[in-house]
Amino acid sequence: MKSLLTSLIKLEDVNGVLVSREGSPIFAHLPEVFGPELQEVLFHSFEELYTTFKQSGRDQPEELVVLFERGSLVVKDLKGYQVLLILKTATPSPLVSVALNTLSLKLEKLAQKPRLPSEDQELIPLVLFNELVRFLLPYYGPAAKLMVKKALKQADAKEKGLPLTNASLFLKVLRSEIDDPALAQKVLNKAKEIIRSGRIK
Structure with a gap:
C-alpha cells in the first residue's frame, strides 16, 4: 500500500496525503507546516465528522470536498480507511482518480485480513x-x-x-x-x- 501512496504523492496536482483507520494515523506525507499536532487534529476531525453523520441518521458520505482559492481538500472514506488529499486543483485529475480507485481495491483487501493490534501503525x-x-x-x-x-x-x-x-x-x-x-x-x-x-x- 505504501508504494501506491508514494506514487499518489508524486502526481503533479497532489500536495499531501494522510490516511487513517479507526481514528489512528497509518500514513502521512504533508508539507512541513503540518506538524504532528496538526496531523492529529486532522485525524480526530475525520472521526468527529463521520460520527456526526452516523448520529444524525444520515448516510455517511463517500467523499467530502473543501474548496480553497488555490486548491482543495478531499476526504474520502475507502473501505473503512479515511484518505485526505491536499490538491493544487479544485477537483481530482483523471490520474488522481485512477490512483484512488487502485488504492480503494488495495484497502478492500487489507480490510478483509485479520488485523493485529500493531498492524498498519507508523x-x-x-x-x-x-x-x-x-x-x-x-x-x-x-x-x-x-x-x-x-x-x-x-x-x-x-x-x-x-x-x-x-x-x-x-x-x-x-x-x-x-x-x-x-x-x-x-x-x-x-x-x-x-x-x-x-x-x-
Missing part, C-alpha cells in the same frame, strides 16, 4: 532519538538521555519505535521537563524534525 525508530539526546547534552549533560527515555516511556514507545499516534504525547512530556520556554521551543522543534524525517511502517 513508527519512529528509537535510534533516531539519539540525535535529540545529543542536542540536549550541552544543556543537561548525562540527564539528557534520561529525559528522552522518560518521555518515550510515557508515550508508550515500543521496542520497534514510537507510534506516530503517540508523538504529541511524547512532545508534551518532553516539554514538561524543560523550564526555560525558549529552550523548550528549540527542543520541540528538533523533536518534530526527527519525527517528520523518521517515520517508518
Whole structure:
C-alpha cells in the first residue's frame, strides 16, 4: 500500500496525503507546516465528522470536498480507511482518480485480513532519538538521555519505535521537563524534525 501512496504523492496536482483507520494515523506525507499536532487534529476531525453523520441518521458520505482559492481538500472514506488529499486543483485529475480507485481495491483487501493490534501503525525508530539526546547534552549533560527515555516511556514507545499516534504525547512530556520556554521551543522543534524525517511502517 505504501508504494501506491508514494506514487499518489508524486502526481503533479497532489500536495499531501494522510490516511487513517479507526481514528489512528497509518500514513502521512504533508508539507512541513503540518506538524504532528496538526496531523492529529486532522485525524480526530475525520472521526468527529463521520460520527456526526452516523448520529444524525444520515448516510455517511463517500467523499467530502473543501474548496480553497488555490486548491482543495478531499476526504474520502475507502473501505473503512479515511484518505485526505491536499490538491493544487479544485477537483481530482483523471490520474488522481485512477490512483484512488487502485488504492480503494488495495484497502478492500487489507480490510478483509485479520488485523493485529500493531498492524498498519507508523513508527519512529528509537535510534533516531539519539540525535535529540545529543542536542540536549550541552544543556543537561548525562540527564539528557534520561529525559528522552522518560518521555518515550510515557508515550508508550515500543521496542520497534514510537507510534506516530503517540508523538504529541511524547512532545508534551518532553516539554514538561524543560523550564526555560525558549529552550523548550528549540527542543520541540528538533523533536518534530526527527519525527517528520523518521517515520517508518
